[in-house]
Amino acid sequence: MTDLIVPPGAGRQLVTPAQSVTFKATKEMGSSVSIFEVIVPPGFDVGAHVHQHAQEFFYVLEGELDLLCFEPAERTGDTWHHWESVKGDRVVRAAEGSCMFVPSGTPHAFRNATDKPVKMLFESFPSPDHETYFEEIAEIWSRGTAVDPAAVEEMRQRYDVAQLTPLRFEGGR
16 A cells, blocks of 8 residues: 555544544645545535635535535525525535536535435545645534634634535534
C-alpha cells in the first residue's frame, strides 16, 4: 500500500453528532481537491448555502438524498425543500449513482429524509478549506455544551459558507 491509495474503511475519520466524515484525498497528500466519504444520518439537513469561491461535487453511493442545486425564484422560509427555480427546477430525490456538481455561487443543499443512513462521496475544490472546516465544526460539536451561533457564523464566513437556511440534525443543538 502507498500513501496515495486509501483502501475501504481507511482514512482519517471525524465522527460528530451530525455525520461521519472520512478523509480520502487531502492537501497533505498533494491533492488540489478534498475528497471525503460521508455518512449522512436520517434527519440530517445541511441547510441551503452558497460558496462564492469553492466548487463541490456530490455522488450518492448508498441510499437516497434530497438534492438542491439552483437559484430559487424566491428564497422563502427557513427551509429549502419546496424551492423552485424560474425555469421550474425543483429538489430532486437522488438515488444511488446520482451526482450533483455545484458551481461557485450556486445555492445548494442535501438532506437525508429517509430512515436509513446514506453514504456519499463529497469533493470540494480548492483544498484544504473543507478539510479544516470539518475539523473545526467537529471540535465545536464535540464540546458537549450549547453551540455558540456567533462562533459558528464567524467560522462559516472564514470558510466561504453563506448559510441560507438552518442546518438541522436529530440531537442538533
